[in-house]
Amino acid sequence: MLIQSAAKTLYFGSLLRKMSRVFSMISYMNSVSNWVIWRGSPRMSPLLNPLPAGLTYILAAGKKDLMDLPVLNEDDLEEQFVRGTGPGGQATNKTSNCVVLRHIPTGIVVKCHQTRSVDINRKRARDIMREKLDVAYKGELSEVIIKKKESVLRKQEKRRKANENLERKKQFKEVLAADLNPEKDTA
Amino acid sequence: METVLLCCKTVGTDSVFTETMWRRSVGAAHTWFGCRSAGPKRIWGPHAVRTCSTPALPPGRITALQAVDLWRRHFEERGVTEPGHSSRYIIAHLLGAKTVESLEHGKLTEFLSQEKTEQMWRLCTRRLSRMPVQYVIEEWDFRDLTLKMRPPVFIPRPETEELVELVLRDLMKNPGTGGDSQHACLEVGCGSGAISLSLLKSLPQLKVIALDQSQAAVDLTVENALRLGLQDRLQVYHIDVMKDAETVLSLCRHVSVLVSNPPYLFSEDVVSLEPEVLRWIHGVIILSAAPRFEDHSALDGGEDGLNVIRQILTLAPHILSNHGRVYLEVDPRHPVLIRPWVEAHVEGLHYVATQHDFTGRPRFCILQKEKSHKDRELYLGLRN
Ligand SMILES: C[S@@+](CC[C@H](N)C(=O)[O-])C[C@H]1O[C@@H](n2cnc3c(N)ncnc32)[C@H](O)[C@@H]1O
Numbered sequence: 001m002l003i004q005s006a007a008k009t010l011y012f013g014s015l016l017r018k019m020s021r022v023f024s025m026i027s028y029m030n031s032v033s034n035w036v037i038w039r040g041s042p043r044m045s046p047l048l049n050p051l052p053a054g055l056t057y058i059l060a061a062g063k064k065d066l067m068d069l070p071v072l073n074e075d076d077l078e079e080q081f082v083r084g085t086g087p088g089g090q091a092t093n094k095t096s097n098c099v100v101l102r103h104i105p106t107g108i109v110v111k112c113h114q115t116r117s118v119d120i121n122r123k124r125a126r127d128i129m130r131e132k133l134d135v136a137y138k139g140e141l142s143e144v145i146i147k148k149k150e151s152v153l154r155k156q157e158k159r160r161k162a163n164e165n166l167e168r169k170k171q172f173k174e175v176l177a178a179d180l181n182p183e184k185d186t187a
Numbered sequence: 188m189e190t191v192l193l194c195c196k197t198v199g200t201d202s203v204f205t206e207t208m209w210r211r212s213v214g215a216a217h218t219w220f221g222c223r224s225a226g227p228k229r230i231w232g233p234h235a236v237r238t239c240s241t242p243a244l245p246p247g248r249i250t251a252l253q254a255v256d257l258w259r260r261h262f263e264e265r266g267v268t269e270p271g272h273s274s275r276y277i278i279a280h281l282l283g284a285k286t287v288e289s290l291e292h293g294k295l296t297e298f299l300s301q302e303k304t305e306q307m308w309r310l311c312t313r314r315l316s317r318m319p320v321q322y323v324i325e326e327w328d329f330r331d332l333t334l335k336m337r338p339p340v341f342i343p344r345p346e347t348e349e350l351v352e353l354v355l356r357d358l359m360k361n362p363g364t365g366g367d368s369q370h371a372c373l374e375v376g377c378g379s380g381a382i383s384l385s386l387l388k389s390l391p392q393l394k395v396i397a398l399d400q401s402q403a404a405v406d407l408t409v410e411n412a413l414r415l416g417l418q419d420r421l422q423v424y425h426i427d428v429m430k431d432a433e434t435v436l437s438l439c440r441h442v443s444v445l446v447s448n449p450p451y452l453f454s455e456d457v458v459s460l461e462p463e464v465l466r467w468i469h470g471v472i473i474l475s476a477a478p479r480f481e482d483h484s485a486l487d488g489g490e491d492g493l494n495v496i497r498q499i500l501t502l503a504p505h506i507l508s509n510h511g512r513v514y515l516e517v518d519p520r521h522p523v524l525i526r527p528w529v530e531a532h533v534e535g536l537h538y539v540a541t542q543h544d545f546t547g548r549p550r551f552c553i554l555q556k557e558k559s560h561k562d563r564e565l566y567l568g569l570r571n
Contacts, residue, residue: 079545081545081546087456087518087519088344088346088519088544088546088548088550089344089346089451089516089518089519089544089548089550090341090344090448090450090451090452090485090486091452091456091460091486092344093319093321093342093344094269095269095272095273095276095319095320095321096269096272097345113286113288114285114286114288114289115285115286115289115328116276116285116286116327116328117328117329117330117331117345117348118345118348118545119330119345119348119349119352120328120330120331122545
């Protein structure tokens with residue numbers, strides 16, 4: 001209890017400063033209780049800060065087949081975590097690792113709770129954000145969309161072929177059955 | 188000198204790394220719990236039954252979602268923190284996933300087998316005793332690693348993932364000069380091995396010495412290293428830096444990184460922690476109204492939280508190579524105290540920067556060794 005109130009006063013200042021910026025997010029998060037907004041623009045650790053372009057490029061490139069996705073500017077992002085009001089660090093043991101990321105200029109919101117690591121969820125949220133921004137900026141021309149369409153087509157084609165095969169087998173069986181049946185009958 | 192070395196075989200004076208030899212077999216790493224499957228039950232089973240009523244097993248079949256809901260409500264009624272998350276992490280684990288969100292579509296609405304239902308009941312009953320979810324499912328993620336978790340070893344916090352990131356950023360910017368001058372790193376207080384193993388995973392050239400005053404921590408670090416196949420570049424020692432500075436100095440010279448998430452809580456704050464942290468970090472369940480806390484050593488940093496930190500900073504210039512750096516996770520009240528203290532008390536170490544964690548708190552201190560040190564011998568001379 002003591003720690004909590006102390007921490008609250010300690011961080012209230014920074015919270016207030018950010019409040020106005022994150023106001024619009026609150027309605028979005030209405031359904032989720034216990035959300036605490038810590039920072040308007042939390043810096044992803046410098047290693048992931050997209051500004052040294054080369055580095056993020058490599059990170060993104062490895063995953064997305066060299067897609068030319070937009071580079072994120074950390075100053076355009078606001079981020080939310082469910083970390084409660086405690087002092088954090090060693091004094092707190094929270095398991096909620098969901099990250100909500102908002103791109104302020106476009107209002108696009110991405111939520112990531114795929115893993116149990118806050119760090120990995122933050123990175124994935126940024127990856128997803130870059131894809132969403134690409135789609136938002138380029139529309140149908142976005143490589144994300146094109147790749148997705150290609151993959152849908154590939155899947156359809158695969159399914160079609162599988163169905164054809166199945167059909168062929170069925171017909172083959174029918175023919176076989178027709179051939180065999182008379183024998184059975186006479187036997 | 189009462190040195191308990193986990194591995195020590197001709198520790199050369201000019202090379203940081205010598206052959207690694209585990210004194211204990213991996214099997215021995217399990218002994219803390221006695222018989223592992225029986226261990227947890229023996230510790231809190233009977234008490235859990237008496238103090239926290241467990242809902243009866245359902246008579247018929249139920250779906251995963253129904254089980255999650257039932258337990259969430261029960262946790263809520265019993266005042267267990269994070270009722271929804273707890274229940275979801277446990278079911279996800281039982282169904283072979285990390286989170287419910289990453290489960291295959293439709294899995295949650297399928298019926299649970301009798302066996303899975305019983306497992307759910309068993310694990311959730313443990314959570315009911317306020318055992319942290321990470322100990323209940325016996326594993327947790329730290330960055331891209333999944334680590335084995337076991338009381339009373341400290342459960343890594345997400346803030347510490349950023350500490351690793353800070354070290355990585357510097358080491359990647361400044362990879363060792365030439366082929367054979369690899370970077371070496373010392374971690375003080377390795378716990379489950381999270382920091383060391385994460386660094387080893389990300390930097391294939393790095394070598395790490397990790398130490399901890401807790402045997403359980405040393406064992407768990409070794410176990411996690413073996414599971415992840417990272418044991419070849421790691422040495423783990425059972426050493427208390429407060430009591431046995433000489434051994435630390437004799438093991439480590441010219442490392443480029445000294446990283447630590449040492450116990451940093453102020454003693455007076457330790458008593459007001461949540462039950463999850465209070466009971467379980469120390470691995471001691473409170474069975475009666477009168478709390479008995481036996482082992483605070485993973486988080487209690489003394490009156491001002493700086494006991495171990497001061498010791499690490501005092502040793503740092505004697506351990507680091509020139510321009511080598513110290514990376515510390517600390518309490519948000521610490522950076523403003525550490526800077527003047529180092530300036531007044533530690534020659535050859537200068538304060539580089541304070542970094543904030545993802546919640547905006549001043550959480551990390553970076554310091555650097557300024558010049559080559561002549562007084563390593565002096566220090567050793569004074570101590571002898
Ligand atoms: C907060 S935990 C950090 C564990 C791990 N590095 C992590 O981040 O998850 C601190 C660790 O330091 C160890 N420790 C505390 N005092 C120590 C000392 N005097 N010498 C060596 N290790 C110590 C504890 O046993 C504990 O494992």
